[in-house]
Amino acid sequence: MESPSLVIAIDAMGGDHAPDSVIAGLKSAERKHSDVRFLIFGDEAKVRPYLEKYGLDANRYEFVHTPDYVPSDEKPSAAVRTGRKSSLWLAIEAVKKGNAAAVASSGNTGALMAFSKLILGTMPGIHRPAIVTILPTRKSECVVLDLGANAECTARNLVEFAIMGEAYCRAVLKREQPSLGLLNIGSEDIKGRDEIREAAQILRDSPLAGQFKGFVESDDIAKGSVDVFVTDGFTGNIALKAIEGTARLMVNLLKDVAARSFISKLGFLLALPALKRLKKKMDPGRYNGAMLVGLKGISIKSHGGADAFGFANAVNVAIDTVRDDLVGNIAKQLETVKFLEEDIEK
Amino acid sequence: MESPSLVIAIDAMGGDHAPDSVIAGLKSAERKHSDVRFLIFGDEAKVRPYLEKYGLDANRYEFVHTPDYVPSDEKPSAAVRTGRKSSLWLAIEAVKKGNAAAVASSGNTGALMAFSKLILGTMPGIHRPAIVTILPTRKSECVVLDLGANAECTARNLVEFAIMGEAYCRAVLKREQPSLGLLNIGSEDIKGRDEIREAAQILRDSPLAGQFKGFVESDDIAKGSVDVFVTDGFTGNIALKAIEGTARLMVNLLKDVAARSFISKLGFLLALPALKRLKKKMDPGRYNGAMLVGLKGISIKSHGGADAFGFANAVNVAIDTVRDDLVGNIAKQLETVKFLEEDIEK
Numbered sequence: 205m206e207s208p209s210l211v212i213a214i215d216a217m218g219g220d221h222a223p224d225s226v227i228a229g230l231k232s233a234e235r236k237h238s239d240v241r242f243l244i245f246g247d248e249a250k251v252r253p254y255l256e257k258y259g260l261d262a263n264r265y266e267f268v269h270t271p272d273y274v275p276s277d278e279k280p281s282a283a284v285r286t287g288r289k290s291s292l293w294l295a296i297e298a299v300k301k302g303n304a305a306a307v308a309s310s311g312n313t314g315a316l317m318a319f320s321k322l323i324l325g326t327m328p329g330i331h332r333p334a335i336v337t338i339l340p341t342r343k344s345e346c347v348v349l350d351l352g353a354n355a356e357c358t359a360r361n362l363v364e365f366a367i368m369g370e371a372y373c374r375a376v377l378k379r380e381q382p383s384l385g386l387l388n389i390g391s392e393d394i395k396g397r398d399e400i401r402e403a404a405q406i407l408r409d410s411p412l413a414g415q416f417k418g419f420v421e422s423d424d425i426a427k428g429s430v431d432v433f434v435t436d437g438f439t440g441n442i443a444l445k446a447i448e449g450t451a452r453l454m455v456n457l458l459k460d461v462a463a464r465s466f467i468s469k470l471g472f473l474l475a476l477p478a479l480k481r482l483k484k485k486m487d488p489g490r491y492n493g494a495m496l497v498g499l500k501g502i503s504i505k506s507h508g509g510a511d512a513f514g515f516a517n518a519v520n521v522a523i524d525t526v527r528d529d530l531v532g533n534i535a536k537q538l539e540t541v542k543f544l545e546e547d548i549e550k
Numbered sequence: 551m552e553s554p555s556l557v558i559a560i561d562a563m564g565g566d567h568a569p570d571s572v573i574a575g576l577k578s579a580e581r582k583h584s585d586v587r588f589l590i591f592g593d594e595a596k597v598r599p600y601l602e603k604y605g606l607d608a609n610r611y612e613f614v615h616t617p618d619y620v621p622s623d624e625k626p627s628a629a630v631r632t633g634r635k636s637s638l639w640l641a642i643e644a645v646k647k648g649n650a651a652a653v654a655s656s657g658n659t660g661a662l663m664a665f666s667k668l669i670l671g672t673m674p675g676i677h678r679p680a681i682v683t684i685l686p687t688r689k690s691e692c693v694v695l696d697l698g699a700n701a702e703c704t705a706r707n708l709v710e711f712a713i714m715g716e717a718y719c720r721a722v723l724k725r726e727q728p729s730l731g732l733l734n735i736g737s738e739d740i741k742g743r744d745e746i747r748e749a750a751q752i753l754r755d756s757p758l759a760g761q762f763k764g765f766v767e768s769d770d771i772a773k774g775s776v777d778v779f780v781t782d783g784f785t786g787n788i789a790l791k792a793i794e795g796t797a798r799l800m801v802n803l804l805k806d807v808a809a810r811s812f813i814s815k816l817g818f819l820l821a822l823p824a825l826k827r828l829k830k831k832m833d834p835g836r837y838n839g840a841m842l843v844g845l846k847g848i849s850i851k852s853h854g855g856a857d858a859f860g861f862a863n864a865v866n867v868a869i870d871t872v873r874d875d876l877v878g879n880i881a882k883q884l885e886t887v888k889f890l891e892e893d894i895e896k
Contacts, residue, residue, distance in 0.1 A: 313736075342799055352735055355743060389698055389787040390659075390854075397701060397784065422788045423795030438743065439788050441735040442768045446792035449769030453688055454800040454832065461824035471820025478807035478814040486800065508736075 210239060212522050213295040213304035216246030217273035218311020220509045226310065227254035229515025234264050236516070237523055243304050245270045245291035270294055273311075276508060280314035284322065287315060296323045299501045306502035306522040308493070310510050316503065317353045317496065324501035327535055332357075333498035334365045335437065335505050336372050339447065340485050341428025347373045347382070348425065350437040351444050351494055353505075357436035359402035362386065366407060368497045369432040370415065371537030375530055382431035384412060385420030387439055403434075422446070451486040489514035493521030495530065502531055556585060558868050559641040559650035562592030563619035564657020566855045572656065573600035575861025580610050582862070583869055589650050591616045591637035616640055619657075622854060626660035630668065633661060642669045645847045652848035652868040654839070656856050662849065663699045663842065670847035673881055678703075679844035680711045681783065681851050682718050685793065686831050687774025693719045693728070694771065696783040697790050697840055699851075703782035705748035708732065712753060714843045715778040716761065717883030721876055728777035730758060731766030733785055749780075768792070797832040835860035839867030841876065848877055 214230065216223040223246055230242055242265040244251065255267065270291040274283045287293055292311050298304040300323050309316055317333065326333060334350035349369045354361060366384050373382040386404055388396040396419065407416040417430050422443045425433055435443070458479070462472035472479065484490060492514035496503040502525050506518035525531075560576065562569040569592055576588055588611040590597065601613065616637040620629045633639055638657050644650040646669050655662055663679065672679060680696035695715045700707060712730050719728040732750055734742040742765065753762040763776050768789045771779055781789070804825070808818035818825065830836060838860035842849040848871050852864035871877075 340799075342802055355735065387788065389701065389784055389791075422790075422792040423798070425792065426795035426799035438735055439785065442733065442785050443788050443792040444768075445735075446768040446771065446789040447796045449772035450793045450796035451800065452769070453686075453772035454797065454828075456688055457828050457831065461828050462821065464824055468821045468824040471817045471822070471824070474817025475808065475814045475821065476817070478810055478817070482800075482803050482807050485803065 210237075210523065210526060211241045211243050211304045212519060213243045213298040213307040214245065214519075215292045215295040215307065215309035215311055216244050216251045217270075217291040218276075218309040218316075218508075219506065219515070220276070220310075221511060222310060223251045223254050225510060225512050225515050227251065227258050227260065228512030229510070229519060230265070231258040231260055232512060232516040233519040233523075234261060236520070240523055241265060243268065243295070243298055245295045245298075247271050247273065247291075268294065274315045276312050278312060278315065280312070280318040283312065283315035284318050287319070292316060293319050293323070296320055296503060299503070300324055305526040306504060308504040308506055308515075308518045308522045310506040310508055310515060310518070313352050313505060313508070316505055320496050320499055320501070320503040324499045324503065326498050327500060327538060329538065330364055330368065330498040332361050332364065333496045334368060335440075335494045336369060336497045337444070337491055337494040338376065339425060339444075339491060341426060343428040345377060346425060346428050346431055346433060347377065348433040348435070348440060348444065349497065350435065350440050352437045352441035353496065354437040356438065357399060359399045359406060362399060362403035362434055362436065363406050363410075364498070366403070366412065366416075366432070366434045367538060368534065369434055370412060371534045372495075372497055372530075373432050374537050375528070375533040377431065379431050381415055384416045384432045384434060385418065385424065385430035387422060387433055387435035387443065388419035389421065390419065399436075455483055455486070489517060491517075493518030495521065495525055497534060500531065502526060556583075556869065556872060557587050557589050557650040558865060558872075559589045559644040559653040560591065560865075561638045561641040561653065561655035561657050562590050562597045563616075563637040564622075564655040564662075564854075565852065565861070566622070566656075567857060568656060569597045569600050571856060571858050571861050573597065573604050573606065574858030575856070575865060576611070577604040577606055578858060578862040579865040579869075580607060582866070586869055587611060589641070589644055590614065591641045591644075593617050593619065593637075614640065620661045622658050624658060624661065626658070626664040629658065629661035630664050633665070638662060639665050639669070642666055642849060645849070646670055651872040652850060654850040654852055654861075654864045654868045656852040656854055656861060656864070659698050659851060659854070662851055666842050666845055666847070666849040670845045670849065672844050673846060673884060675884065676710055676714065676844040678707050678710065679842045680714060681786075681840045682715060682843045683790070683837055683840040684722065685771060685790075685837060687772060689774040691723060692771060692774050692777055692779060693723065694779040694781070694786060694790065695843065696781065696786050698783045698787035699842065700783040702784065703745060705745045705752060708745060708749035708780055708782065709752050709756075710844070712749070712758065712762075712778070712780045713884060714880065715780055716758060717880045718841075718843055718876075719778050720883055721874065721879040723777065725777055727761055730762045730778045730780060731764065731770065731776035733768060733779055733781035733789065734765035735767065736765065745782075801829055801832070835863060837863075839864030841867065841871055843880060846877065848872060
């Protein structure tokens with residue numbers, strides 16, 4: 205294996221459709237990025253047939269036989285005890301060792317998070333990394349975090365997410381002074397859970413006070429009411445999947461109504477280029493690949509149900525994240541808002 | 551005021567666009583239901599101009615001047631102490647006194663819930679009423695609860711919601727043996743919060759075990775993977791508004807892409823009847839009007855941001871709920887699954 209310098213470590217065993225969708229996604233990423241190689245971890249007997257089926261260029265990947273893997277239903281605590289020879293662990297470790305610039309996996313979210321934290325370590329001032337992504341809005345795009353890394357959060361965790369989301373937004377969407385909102389079930393101060401109200405109070409007394417717009421609701425995401433939506437991983441995951449499910453439903457219903465009459469069919473045929481743009485904007489696969497922000501290395505979470513298209517996008521995200529030096533960038537941005545640092549206890 | 555026998559009590563002061571949207575909605579409901587009257591509670595100086603503006607038939611309503619009202623940002627506990635002369639309180643009390651068959655309000659959700667519970671009382675075996683609604687799915691429709699009445703829930707609360715949702719589904723969607731799912735962030739047993747896992751355990755050991763399909767995710771709502779989605783009010787509200795926001799976004803994006811070229815415009819014009827059916831199926835206003843299930847009377851929560859069309863639908867829901875004797879029906883259905891009753895403590 206030679207020349208192309210950027211290496212992405214791949215956990216071939218993670219995800220509902222692994223390793224098929226993973227390898228198919230790599231084939232598509234291979235075509236798109238001529239200067240990228242893959243360091244693939246997985247069970248040879250399971251992965252090899254797909255490497256052959258999809259005809260991955262032997263010069264573009266290195267395969268490391270890893271019989272162990274983390275099942276999707278394993279508890280993170282158990283995975284930490286027994287999974288240190290798994291494909292997921294070794295793929296993350298490749299980043300730590302400098303053998304890869306980033307890792308991508310569709311596997312067990314809790315294990316990915318726990319392993320990444322243990323192996324790569326967190327940035328100064330950050331207790332818990334969060335899964336962050338970009339979502340489409342009426343106006344353009346917004347940042348949402350956490351999407352599932354931390355099912356339960358304290359006010360302090362939420363404030364850390366706000367700080368990281370703000371830094372991520374400046375680095376990725378190139379917005380100066382991005383606005384922040386805490387996801388809640390009403391814009392009134394009395395609504396919601398204690399930790400959300402407490403986080404709001406901390407943000408109101410912080411250097412981010414001018415950018416903090418208070419509580420926002422989940423329909424504000426589509427409106428793009430703020431640049432950064434901050435929430436715990438349970439709520440963020442619920443919102444994300446509700447959005448994805450509805451987008452898919454609408455596309456399917458469009459197809460259903462289109463098929464009902466000749467005139468409708470003709471109409472949709474004429475509108476097809478426009479509809480394709482719409483589908484592209486709203487396709488959950490297009491937004492697949494979420495960074496675990498707050499780590500000292502690049503770890504990309506792909507949807508457990510990702511297909512080849514989705515996994516290829518997660519690999520794209522990994523590559524972009526390396527090229528844009530997001531970790532360095534976010535670390536630099538965090539420096540400018542390190543108001544929580546004084547009271548850090550590990 | 552005479553003849554038409556069905557009376558709906560209306561809180562004219564609740565909601566972001568009240569009393570304008572409330573009275574406009576009543577005008578539309580008045581046209582649709584010739585045999586229904588309204589008992590309207592509100593501040594005369596504020597409401598009267600709209601009664602005149604929209605030309606409500608004087609034979610079809612009775613107006614009760616109520617200068618007090620519950621602000622949308624008031625805590626339920628404060629409202630309970632000071633709001634006993636408010637339009638919301640008196641409207642609910644009209645149901646208790648038998649002067650109205652149901653009440654509808656777009657006002658403060660927490661106060662509506664607290665007042666309804668205090669005034670109307672809960673059904674045997676139910677500690678906390680829940681807000682329930684019907685949502686569109688790929689296949690047809692499903693039941694989702696709680697949508698915001700209870701921001702934090704115990705396992706016991708969730709199980710009560712499952713029992714009520716199951717009874718509601720049989721009564722409203724006429725499905726025998728409806729399937730149940732607990733909303734979570736993964737289908738694996740290790741995922742999510744403690745109370746959800748505990749509720750799952752109770753349901754697995756209950757007479758509903760055969761209908762309980764375990765954990766479902768929020769994209770399962772659009773798929774209609776189960777008939778009844780059970781969750782706490784915080785999560786349900788987040789999912790509901792994410793769905794609403796995305797549905798609106800897609801319709802708006804469709805309009806945007808349609809406007810881009812002449813051919814697209816022509817295409818969408820031809821497909822217009824089909825698109826209208828789609829818009830109708832997905833319009834959040836169409837699904838406005840959610841029953842507070844678990845009460846000994848009919849209390850209908852309308853979206854705080856409901857417009858006239860939305861409020862008219864909430865009134866329709868109130869009327870249907872009375873006509874179908876949903877309270878009696880659900881009470882009867884609850885009898886068949888009263889496995890939690892033995893350990894009730896009030």
